Amino acid sequence: MSPRRCWLALLAVLLLAAVGCSNELDTGLTNTGNQQVQLKKKEDLSFAVVSHGAPGDSFWTVVKNGAEQAGKDLGVKVSYQASGGDAAVQSQLIDAAVNQKVDGLVVSMANPDALKASIERAVNAGIPVVTINSGQDKSAEFGALMHIGQDEVVAGKGAGEKLKEAGVTKMLCVIQEAGNVGLEQRCAGAKDGLGGSTENLQVEGSNTAQVESTIQAKLQADKSINGILVLGPIIAGPAIQAVQAAGSQAKIATFDLSGEAIQAIEQGKMLFAVDQQQFLQGYLPIQFLELYATNLNTVGGGQPVLTGPGYVTKDNAAQVASLATGGTR
Amino acid sequence: MTTTVVQPPADERVATTGRLRRLLIRPEIGALFGAIVVLVFFSILSDTFRSADGVANWLDPASTLGIMAVAVGLLMIGGEFDLSAGVQTGTAALTVAILSTKYHVNVWLAILIALGLALAIGYFNGIVVTRTKLPSFIITLGTFLGLQGINLGLTKALTGTVLVSGLANEGGFTSAHFLFASSVKFGSHLFHVSIVWWILLTIAASYLLLRSRFGNWIFASGGDDLAARNVGVPADRTKIQLFMGVSVAAWLVGTIGVLRFNGVQASQGIGQELIYIVAAVIGGCLLTGGYGSVVGASLGALIFGMVSQGIVYVHWDNNWFKLFLGVMLLIAVLANTYLRRYAERSRR
Numbered sequence: 001m002s003p004r005r006c007w008l009a010l011l012a013v014l015l016l017a018a019v020g021c022s023n024e025l026d027t028g029l030t031n032t033g034n035q036q037v038q039l040k041k042k043e044d045l046s047f048a049v050v051s052h053g054a055p056g057d058s059f060w061t062v063v064k065n066g067a068e069q070a071g072k073d074l075g076v077k078v079s080y081q082a083s084g085g086d087a088a089v090q091s092q093l094i095d096a097a098v099n100q101k102v103d104g105l106v107v108s109m110a111n112p113d114a115l116k117a118s119i120e121r122a123v124n125a126g127i128p129v130v131t132i133n134s135g136q137d138k139s140a141e142f143g144a145l146m147h148i149g150q151d152e153v154v155a156g157k158g159a160g161e162k163l164k165e166a167g168v169t170k171m172l173c174v175i176q177e178a179g180n181v182g183l184e185q186r187c188a189g190a191k192d193g194l195g196g197s198t199e200n201l202q203v204e205g206s207n208t209a210q211v212e213s214t215i216q217a218k219l220q221a222d223k224s225i226n227g228i229l230v231l232g233p234i235i236a237g238p239a240i241q242a243v244q245a246a247g248s249q250a251k252i253a254t255f256d257l258s259g260e261a262i263q264a265i266e267q268g269k270m271l272f273a274v275d276q277q278q279f280l281q282g283y284l285p286i287q288f289l290e291l292y293a294t295n296l297n298t299v300g301g302g303q304p305v306l307t308g309p310g311y312v313t314k315d316n317a318a319q320v321a322s323l324a325t326g327g328t329r
Numbered sequence: 330m331t332t333t334v335v336q337p338p339a340d341e342r343v344a345t346t347g348r349l350r351r352l353l354i355r356p357e358i359g360a361l362f363g364a365i366v367v368l369v370f371f372s373i374l375s376d377t378f379r380s381a382d383g384v385a386n387w388l389d390p391a392s393t394l395g396i397m398a399v400a401v402g403l404l405m406i407g408g409e410f411d412l413s414a415g416v417q418t419g420t421a422a423l424t425v426a427i428l429s430t431k432y433h434v435n436v437w438l439a440i441l442i443a444l445g446l447a448l449a450i451g452y453f454n455g456i457v458v459t460r461t462k463l464p465s466f467i468i469t470l471g472t473f474l475g476l477q478g479i480n481l482g483l484t485k486a487l488t489g490t491v492l493v494s495g496l497a498n499e500g501g502f503t504s505a506h507f508l509f510a511s512s513v514k515f516g517s518h519l520f521h522v523s524i525v526w527w528i529l530l531t532i533a534a535s536y537l538l539l540r541s542r543f544g545n546w547i548f549a550s551g552g553d554d555l556a557a558r559n560v561g562v563p564a565d566r567t568k569i570q571l572f573m574g575v576s577v578a579a580w581l582v583g584t585i586g587v588l589r590f591n592g593v594q595a596s597q598g599i600g601q602e603l604i605y606i607v608a609a610v611i612g613g614c615l616l617t618g619g620y621g622s623v624v625g626a627s628l629g630a631l632i633f634g635m636v637s638q639g640i641v642y643v644h645w646d647n648n649w650f651k652l653f654l655g656v657m658l659l660i661a662v663l664a665n666t667y668l669r670r671y672a673e674r675s676r677r
Contacts, residue, residue, distance in 0.1 A: 055648045055650075056648060079641075079644055081641055082648075085596075087590055087594070088390070088393070088586060088590065089390070089637075091590070092386060092389050092390050092637075092638060093638075093641060095382075095385075095386045095389070096377075096383075096386050096638050096641045096642060097641075098382075099377050099380065099382040099383050099386055099642075100377050100642065111492060111494075111590070111592070111594060113494045113495075113590060113591040113592045114589075114590030114591065114592060116591065117589075177596075178481050178491060178595055178596045180491070180594075181490065181491065181492045184490060184491060202481070
């Protein structure tokens with residue numbers, strides 16, 4: 001190809017894009033701000049879920065499974081996108097869903113302020129929004145229909161109280177993800193619930209070997225620590241190892257479930273797991289959005305719909321274990 | 330008396346080469362073809378992708394990445410790396426956020442202080458690398474880890490949280506937001522102003538690299554440090570300035586982010602430094618220095634933006650995004666290497 005032809009080809013491509021643009025001008029968001037909802041047929045509905053979780057994250061995979069299962073059960077289209085904890089990426093993914101004119105949007109707001117503009121754009125375009133998992137305080141303010149999730153402070157407090165019952169006086173709260181407000185809230189809640197002395201420990205969640213040695217070092221340095229609260233099941237394994245290696249008697253509890261964590265509870269290596277039943281955080285918003293789109297129903301009456309905290313203890317661990325292997329717990 | 334003009338034999342150093350060949354030996358040609366292929370590919374598969382809102386959507390991630398890729402590209406042409414580039418965006422954003430929300434400093438003043446801090450970090454990186462002659466990979470790895478710790482530790486110590494937000498109520502926010510983080514309206518479609526910053530910066534940096542003496546110094550310092558010094562190029566100064574350039578770009582991106590999202594997390598920017606390098610390499614910059622293009626680095630960022638959003642528009646699972654990026658990188662590097670060999674042959 002000669003250079004001139006090459007430029008011509010480039011020009012043609014740009015022209016193609018421009019044609020796309022001008023078409024869009026006519027049919028674009030002309031009904032902006034119009035809150036009227038057109039009732040749609042079920043099979044035409046398409047919903048988008050944009051989470052702040054990392055792709056492949058064990059917790060968020062269950063949310064994804066929930067959303068996809070709801071899509072299958074109801075016969076509606078569901079697309080799940082993970083933004084890996086980056087608010088900028090998440091707002092761009094929300095913008096993309098709005099551009100696709102989805103019939104409903106499900107967003108987890110780990111960093112609500114950063115998503116404000118994108119969510120309001122969706123609301124103004126007449127797209128019903130349901131927030132899940134985090135961002136409860138800002139959900140209604142941004143114009144979302146409802147919030148489905150677990151109150152982190154309440155759940156943290158519950159975990160703290162349960163640890164206190166088990167005789168814990170000094171607790172280590174292990175934070176595996178720097179910069180996540182929800183995790184900080186859990187530790188704050190747990191501190192409140194325990195009433196005793198707590199210390200937060202920041203670790204690098206992606207490096208489990210290092211997590212183990214960091215916790216071990218902490219236990220060796222401070223023998224009075226008799227309880228460990230980890231905020232994700234991925235840290236539960238390393239915490240158990242660290243307690244054994246340090247010869248400590250510390251009791252361990254975790255937030256959220258994994259096959260490994262449930263097994264540890266069954267074997268008595270771990271006290272309990274705080275379960276926010278995140279399958280529901282994927283399933284329910286799709287169900288609710290479908291009901292809203294076809295029947296204008298709203299759920300919760302302005303209050304958040306709480307999916308947790310539920311607790312998995314030695315009593316129910318075996319039943320939950322069989323469900324976890326199916327990817328629904 | 331007649332004068333006869335004697336035609337001297339053509340010097341091969343000034344021999345003209347064909348236009349096709351001249352085009353093909355440009356470092357950014359691989360990225361340009363890549364960008365066109367990706368654009369056509371997703372435009373055919375999705376009409377939302379090629380709509381104005383779609384274009385605004387994929388230009389958005391491309392813009393902030395592009396600003397960084399341009400500066401990182403210049404530094405790479407100058408023969409050095411900066412692994413702290415990503416975390417520096419967080420440092421700048423956190424500085425602005427903490428100063429304005431915690432100490433109620435005017436947002437503009439906070440932005441200026443962050444700029445001063447960025448220049449100091451860039452100067453530090455540059456001076457340590459040029460004085461010690463140690464690989465910049467190692468030095469900036471140190472800065473990367475150090476700043477990561479400072480970002481988290483200091484933020485937690487000063488504010489008690491890891492998410493600093495609430496700039497919108499502080500003095501000077503509105504005007505700063507307008508300049509750094511507003512949206513420009515074309516018809517009924519909103520384009521982020523960061524796209525304008527990106528394009529302006531690409532033009533300015535490209536002019537600097539290709540049309541100024543400083544640009545020659547960059548190529549010379551990156552190509553052969555010693556030879557450059559021997560002909561009087563201030564290689565150390567050039568490199569220090571390039572490091573400071575990266576820091577200024579990080580400051581710009583951090584400022585854009587903190588104003589647009591009205592806050593910042595302490596973990597902001599970590600891991601992004603490799604993406605900047607990927608964009609620059611796709612754009613034809615050599616890891617060994619002395620060769621590359623600013624426009625290419627920008628095109629690398631554009632490809633990244635188009636792919637990351639395009640995958641959403643065509644309803645693919647974005648679990649596969651990194652694979653796509655990895656394959657793109659390998660293809661780009663292979664194509665660039667082949668084209669460069671061809672270019673070197675054609676110069677002989």
